[in-house]
Amino acid sequence: xxxxTETALNKTKPxxxxxxxxxxxxxxxxxxxxxxxxxxxxxxxxxxxxxPITIFFLLSYILLPILTSYTTILNNNAFGDIAWVWIxxxxxxxxxxxxxxxxxxxxxxxxxxxxxxxxxxxxxDYK
Amino acid sequence: xxxxxxxxxxxxxxxTLFVTYIASKRTNSASEFYTAGGGLTGWQNGIAIAxxxxxxxxxxxxxxxxxxxxxxxxxxxxxxxxxxLVVLYIVAEPLRNLGKYTxxxxxxxxxxxxxxxxxxxxxxxxxxxFYMIAQLVGAGALIQLLLGIDYWVAVLLVGVMxxxxxxxxGMAATSWVQIIKAALLxxxxxxxxxxVLWKFNFNILGxxxxxxSITANGEAYLHPGVKYxxxxxxxxxxxxxxxxxxxxPHILMRFFTVKDAKTAxxxxxxxxxxxxxxxxxxxxxxxxxxxxxxxxxxxxANPAGNMAAPLLAQALGGDILMSFVSAVAFATxxxxxxxxxxxxxxxxxxDLYGQIFKKGKATEKQQMNAAxxxxxxxxxxxxxxxxxxxxxxxxFLVSLAFCIAASANLPVIIYTIYxxxxxxxxxxxxxxxxxxxxxxxxxxxxxxxxADGSMAFTGEALFPLTNPxxxxxxxxxxxxxxxxxxxxxxxxxxxxxxxxxxxxxxx
Numbered sequence: 001x002x003x004x005t006e007t008a009l010n011k012t013k014p015x016x017x018x019x020x021x022x023x024x025x026x027x028x029x030x031x032x033x034x035x036x037x038x039x040x041x042x043x044x045x046x047x048x049x050x051x052p053i054t055i056f057f058l059l060s061y062i063l064l065p066i067l068t069s070y071t072t073i074l075n076n077n078a079f080g081d082i083a084w085v086w087i088x089x090x091x092x093x094x095x096x097x098x099x100x101x102x103x104x105x106x107x108x109x110x111x112x113x114x115x116x117x118x119x120x121x122x123x124x125d126y127k
Numbered sequence: 128x129x130x131x132x133x134x135x136x137x138x139x140x141x142x143t144l145f146v147t148y149i150a151s152k153r154t155n156s157a158s159e160f161y162t163a164g165g166g167l168t169g170w171q172n173g174i175a176i177a178x179x180x181x182x183x184x185x186x187x188x189x190x191x192x193x194x195x196x197x198x199x200x201x202x203x204x205x206x207x208x209x210x211x212l213v214v215l216y217i218v219a220e221p222l223r224n225l226g227k228y229t230x231x232x233x234x235x236x237x238x239x240x241x242x243x244x245x246x247x248x249x250x251x252x253x254x255x256x257f258y259m260i261a262q263l264v265g266a267g268a269l270i271q272l273l274l275g276i277d278y279w280v281a282v283l284l285v286g287v288m289x290x291x292x293x294x295x296x297g298m299a300a301t302s303w304v305q306i307i308k309a310a311l312l313x314x315x316x317x318x319x320x321x322x323v324l325w326k327f328n329f330n331i332l333g334x335x336x337x338x339x340s341i342t343a344n345g346e347a348y349l350h351p352g353v354k355y356x357x358x359x360x361x362x363x364x365x366x367x368x369x370x371x372x373x374x375x376p377h378i379l380m381r382f383f384t385v386k387d388a389k390t391a392x393x394x395x396x397x398x399x400x401x402x403x404x405x406x407x408x409x410x411x412x413x414x415x416x417x418x419x420x421x422x423x424x425x426x427x428a429n430p431a432g433n434m435a436a437p438l439l440a441q442a443l444g445g446d447i448l449m450s451f452v453s454a455v456a457f458a459t460x461x462x463x464x465x466x467x468x469x470x471x472x473x474x475x476x477x478d479l480y481g482q483i484f485k486k487g488k489a490t491e492k493q494q495m496n497a498a499x500x501x502x503x504x505x506x507x508x509x510x511x512x513x514x515x516x517x518x519x520x521x522x523f524l525v526s527l528a529f530c531i532a533a534s535a536n537l538p539v540i541i542y543t544i545y546x547x548x549x550x551x552x553x554x555x556x557x558x559x560x561x562x563x564x565x566x567x568x569x570x571x572x573x574x575x576x577x578a579d580g581s582m583a584f585t586g587e588a589l590f591p592l593t594n595p596x597x598x599x600x601x602x603x604x605x606x607x608x609x610x611x612x613x614x615x616x617x618x619x620x621x622x623x624x625x626x627x628x629x630x631x632x633x634x
Binding site: 028030031033034035039042043046050053054057058061062064065066068069070072074075079080081082083085086089090092093095096097099100101103104107111114117118121 | 198201202205206208209211212213215216217220331332335336338339349350351352355357358359361362365366369389392393395396399400403406407619620623624626627628630631632633
């Protein structure tokens with residue numbers, strides 16, 4: 001997966017190890033960044049992505065025990081002697097893998113927007 | 128135990144000790160001890176997460192549950208897997224961006240107060256203790272069966288091994304033990320699954336048709352409801368499984384072993400693939416055990432079904448495969464308990480001693496000594512408890528640990544990251560309400576009470592559900608919300624900092 005590009009990126013970016021504060025003195029001005037339009041727009045995009053999907057997968061997940069506890073509709077066979085309940089359960093597996101990949105793809109976009117904020121911060125735009 | 132079996136055990140013990148020896152040379156600071164210096168790559172940490180997560184309860188417990196109860200056993204597999212979406216979407220990246228060694232670090236990144244740190248550390252220790260006793264009791268019973276040694280010798284054996292890994296090798300050794308174990312577990316599981324499929328002529332439709340008539344449950348075996356007949360209880364258990372993972376201290380701690388949020392993300396993806404494939408294969412383990420071992424033989428070996436997988440291995444591949452699978456089960460237990468010791472020790476030595484008692488001013492040497500001392504302490508204490516808890520139901524202890532994690536840790540994590548007005552009082556009340564509502568509701572539940580005297584206490588249970596997550600998780604969220612209403616106004620500047628750090632990882 002996106003591991004190759006990751007290491008490539010990290011070479012150019014000194015990360016972690018206590019301080020990565022900009023050379024131009026002092027810690028970042030977090031309040032100014034939090035108020036900036038680019039940060040706000042990034043956060044809005046993130047929330048608009050994360051919230052609906054989280055609600056979706058939690059609901060589709062909890063619907064399974066609700067259906068199996070209070071109805072018998074999933075006991076009907078879908079293929080041969082394989083009942084729908086197995087199909088439902090396995091589709092939750094597929095859902096998990098698909099949403100995992102969807103997340104990584106979107107998060108890579110968010111990384112690019114965060115990179116712009118990093119650059120601006122380094123240039124002293126939020127002082 | 129035959130010679131081949133002994134050879135497998137010796138090989139695993141030898142290999143893990145060798146890894147510990149190598150790791151010990153590189154474990155000289157607190158950061159290296161707790162997080163392997165944050166130097167793990169995405170795939171390494173991903174496999175280690177899987178190794179940390181796929182406990183004996185998964186491998187032996189779920190295989191047994193599917194063998195005995197059909198679809199109902201598979202509920203666990205579904206819950207344990209979908210939980211990774213909660214980890215990935217909500218917790219992993221902000222946690223990596225805000226924390227250092229422990230969950231308390233992450234919460235105190237916003238609310239820097241001793242009482243918050245203490246509360247988070249206590250909830251961590253409670254979860255670790257329940258989970259650890261579950262693993263040790265299960266390990267003791269299993270190794271007793273596999274090696275034919277006494278229960279207390281078995282617990283002591285596992286206990287000493289886990290202490291050695293953690294004490295000398297810290298997180299680096301623990302991670303590599305988890306990686307080795309995950310690889311062995313996957314090899315064993317895939318091998319058995321292929322053998323099972325082979326027996327069914329690689330015909331999955333045919334396998335389901337045959338399963339209809341193989342067990343005493345008939346067609347019901349393939350439908351839910353063989354074991355779980357109380358709807359609310361099933362739903363409650365499923366809530367604990369899906370939300371609990373994101374609050375388990377030993378899983379959360381794994382995210383501090385990588386250098387940044389991006390690597391944390393990729394490690395969840397690796398873990399999700401491995402864990403997911405494993406859980407799909409539990410169907411074959413379970414069906415295979417039901418078909419080729421039979422439920423009578425499984426129950427005769429262990430009433431909870433924990434011996435289903437090793438017995439299946441014996442039925443399919445004779446003593447050699449059985450020995451291999453038993454050795455894998457042993458490695459599985461070792462890897463999980465080592466991770467637990469480490470997270471318990473971090474709560475003790477880093478949170479309670481280093482940050483609260485020493486006010487964060489402990490020297491590197493003091494921190495290391497405290498970490499090692501705490502590891503020995505946590506190990507010794509849980510070995511003692513496990514020796515006295517032989518008759519406890521393991522599955523109940525594990526589900527309780529998940530329930531506390533979901534009720535006490537998840538609400539405060541989510542509020543801390545996402546809620547602007549959340550404040551110190553709210554953080555404290557969220558942890559306390561979640562922790563105590565889970566503990567109290569379990570104490571008055573059918574897990575401990577039965578009118579016919581079959582449980583610890585005789586009498587009618589005051590709370591009807593065996594897993595209280597349905598009530599205690601909302602209570603944890605509610606507690607945090609009410610506490611916030613009554614507390615002082617949130618420090619908005621501090622939230623701006625946390626918000627920026629959590630979202631983009633700017634330090």
